[in-house]
Amino acid sequence: MAFFNEENEEIAKEIVGRYPVARSALIPLLHLAQEQEGWITKPAMEQIAELTDTTSVEVLGTGTFYEMFKFHPVGKYLIKVCTNISCQLLGADELFEHVKTALDVEEGSTTEDGLFTFEEAECVAACTEAPCFTVNYRYFHRATPELFDEVVVDLKAGESPLSKGCADDQGVMPKHGTLSRVRQQIPKTRSAGIKHPEEIKGPPSWIEEVV
Amino acid sequence: MSYLKGFLVTFRQIFQKRVTTPYPSQKRAKPERLHGRHVLGRYEDGMEKCIGCELCAGVCPANCIYVRGADNPIENPVSPGERYGFVYEINYLRCIHCDLCVEACPTGAITESKMFEFSFTNRNDAIYTREELLVDSESGKPKQLPWEDWREGEDLNTSGWLRATSPNGDASYEGQIAWSGDLGYGIRKAEIGQSDTETLEEEQ
């Protein structure tokens, strides 16, 4: 029941090797799984359990605690509209309704073409730039229905709408699940060499010895 | 003739109004709050109210109630919810009609009627089973057993109005029948609330 593709399985094993206890790699592996599939599938959880020496239900239980791990299929772009107080005062409700009609989806569901998933967000910490919506966690400040429409046109055309969002973010809009554009590689020779907690004897290294 | 003197009291009483009742050919009216034999109620859809929780059996000071619960059959449920009383027996050789079971019942399933006149020739008959205690699912009428003496209208006194109003409840609701969804057979006018002195005085 292998879920990870060959390349990712290599990465997964490398991630597990970074920690003194395999189960520490649980969340990094959930990220990796979400990156591969866009959401976390059952086979993914089962393989992560195998890799981290835990049980599937521990993986499910840990994963479901975090809101950004999705346990149901998500479209290529995850659109979240903040409706918390600052945004709401500056027109988030109108934006919310607009998104619903423009994409023809209910909150929490995915468009038929599988491109967009629409969710309501709690405060995204951009109150000074309200109202705000995000696409794959990329921010679009002082949003209007027109801005949203432009972003959707770009996304449907396969172009990057990022220039319309936060000023300094000029790259390509990655698909949902992508954690970073550059993957961290730590060769074995440069690993921190953390010991298993049970192997550490004596006081922690940060406590200076009293002479 | 002096013996006639002794009859004086007798002759004087012959023409007086009689104070006794020739029971059982004639019955006296029963007090409002008489505790008679129990009935098990149903909801309007015919479902049994009893959920087999055994609180009545637990509270019974005479140990006369035997209840056992069981899983409600999903296809053909007996009561709403997951549990129903599949055994419900009251032993009337033991019952002291204290009504604590009625007080304890969380669903108002068990109430006492005013019917108390029954006699048996064997001990088995004294144990009323669930089938015998349950009211009819259509009409709400209790089941009359062969050894019970019912007169006209007596079966109407079956509904559960004997339930006491909570002592710390709102006085303005006193005397009102507290639950709905009963088949309602024989529901009487509520007894006048004790704090409702005006009405009391009027009636007197």
Added chain:
Amino acid sequence: MTDITSAETAVSITVDGKKVTAKPGELLIDACERNGTYIPRFCHHSRMQPVGMCRMCLVEIDTGRGPALQPSCMIECSNEMVVDTQSKKTIKAQEGVLEFLLINHPLDCPICDKGGECPLQDQTMAFGPGESRFIEEKRTYRKPIPVNENVFLDRERCVLCDRCTRFADQVAGDSLIHFIDRGNKTQVNTYPDQPFSSYFSGNTVQICPVGALTAAPFRFKARPWDLTEVESTSTFDSVGNRISVQESRDRVLRFTGVDSDSVNWGWLTDKERFIFEAYSNENRLSGPLTTNEVAEGSQKHAVATSWSEAYEKFVKAINETTPERIAVIGGSRLTNEAQYIWSKIAKGIIGTDNVDAQLDDGFSPEVLLSLNPSTIDKTCKPGGVIILLGADPKEELGALYLRLRHAILQDQCKLIELTPTKTGLSQLATHSIRVPPGKTLEAVKALSGEPSELEDDILKELTKVQKIIKNNDSISVLLGRTSLAETSSIVEEGAIKLQEYLPKASFLPLLRRGNINGAIDMGLSPGLLPGRCDLEEGSDKLQNYWPTCPTHKGFKTKEMFEAATDGQIDVLILLAADPIMDFPDSQLVQEALDRIETVIAVDIFATDSVLQADIVLAAATATEIEGSFTNLEGRISPIRKSVTPPGTARPDWMIALDLVQYLVPNLGPSTFKELCEEISLVSGIHKDFDFSKVEQIDKEGVVLNRGKNKTQTSLIKIPKQKANSFRLVVTRSMYDKGVLSAHSSALKGLAPGSRIKANPKDMEKLGITSDSTVRLIGLKGEIQTRLTPDPETTRGTIHALWNQDGPDIRKLIDSSLPVNDLKIEKI
């Protein structure tokens, strides 16, 4: 549990103005409870690590920085701590927490199985606010969902105390239930399609502080106030777990674990917990039976008879033959008292020494008697070394497994496994060494530095083990059968050698069958008399009570059957034994039973062996008798009567006392009290023990002081394994086709079924896949089966489970051989 190391530095704390002393490191909540102040709690459980989930135990604590509300289950006592459990703030916190917990808790107490014994109910009454301000709709879930075959979960009742999930993770090690989701959506659940299949799942029902987890066998059966409970001992396995037997209307409805500090800590396996269903099964034998005198050739036909007639037939059968042609097998289900009186009938009245309570699945009592005795506490002593020589405690003695697991994980014990198969503890072992079957002695030799013929990689591991053993002075050995397809001498020799090498090591024998240790103490073993003394030593003490006494050692079970096939046995008495099912070599048993003239069975069910008996005496079982039980440590604890036996079935001791009167009128004992007195008089190890007062023993029981004898065993020559042959290893699993499990609706579906495993490399070599049918050929028989590839199985072996559905593994076992080697043929 908190680690309480020494009481030297006891701390003094003030609780509600009263000065009390606490142990250092003790949790405040425990210290308060010990001193009579109960702080309400849901998540805290003294056998598990604290989590502080429920906030119910908030109290005002002042450690010098001013009073503040803190969870008392998370705070260790420190000197000069001032605690106020009655302050306004504390009470407001308690009321607030309860009101909060009840927001989503349904008020369905009348239909909830927990209602009446529910900590949430009780503590709401005692500490709750009385009213709720919550008028909104409560959370609902689909109810109830089965988390496994026997446990139901009502998620809306859950207060998220983390007890069940902590139990599954920390205590049982089966982390198959977990919190899922977060915030107000948090729920306990299993992974989709992966049930909570743990041998210990029933414990979560017992520790759930609300009615969220309920057990299927007790579901809606009765309310807690209906139940009458007595504290008894589980007779199902030899750990002798303390249990509470709960009965209503003369029917046992529930077993719950009792927290005995030296035995089971309150835990039970599901098998012990739900086995009571078998006791009230309608197929129980309810009266004596005899076979009809029928024309030859037709089948035996059992008919009900009277007790007196059955007894007369018994006596007639005994009198028609000579003592040495009579054999008695079994007796491990009986209480100590019944075992003694049966031992007296067999050895002291009939005069035969062909008596054995073990069905060739245990150890020779002489060996057991020569080893240093141990207790569970001694074995689990913090920091010690535990050597496992055989048997998987998880499969055979579940409660012991939990104690061992705790010792390894929490108390820094080191486990060394020298077993041919992987066990439930292998993952936790410091060294888990796969000793090839039959080579236990070789491994012990290597350990003690002698030359041995094991492979190099095993030897290398063993040198590491040597270092661990040298540096530790608390060494305990767990001694169990590594395989039912080999002779017990293999492990016995290893144990004796180990004792020579480590004279201070103590040994805990893992004989699993019920009261088998009591049976050995009472003399239900060839060559032994009550009090664990041999025939010579014991006969003096017994001469006033026993009319005769055998002079030379009789047969063991295996030898009895072998003698029977030669026509040397006329009468066989089965004391609750089912050799057809339980003896490894079933063909030998069948041949023997066919030859024996009269088979007499004392049992509770019509087992396969009972069906072949001529006289059947219906016995009462553990919940129906008074008596005592001896566990694997030699700890005596009471068995208490809860319900009446079915029909005219009688307790075993009563049957035996009746028979004494029939066999030798006027010979005592004639009452239970006299029987108890006689045991104390004749048995050296029981001389300070009053059997008539066992019910006064507390839940910790009384450990017998058993001496030890010297013994010598002759070395068995284990034949070298031939090339291309496969050595058979047969082990037990928790659930099998046993007669009690089969009569318990909760347990009968749980047997894993036959899975005969081989190493995939071996299979590859032979060109076999998991789909191909093969023929396994032993010396006595053969079976056709499929092999399951399992990399954990040692190369050159075949690993099978005992007593499962599917091909009958017993056909391959020839008990006259020390080991059984098989040939595999492809079809």
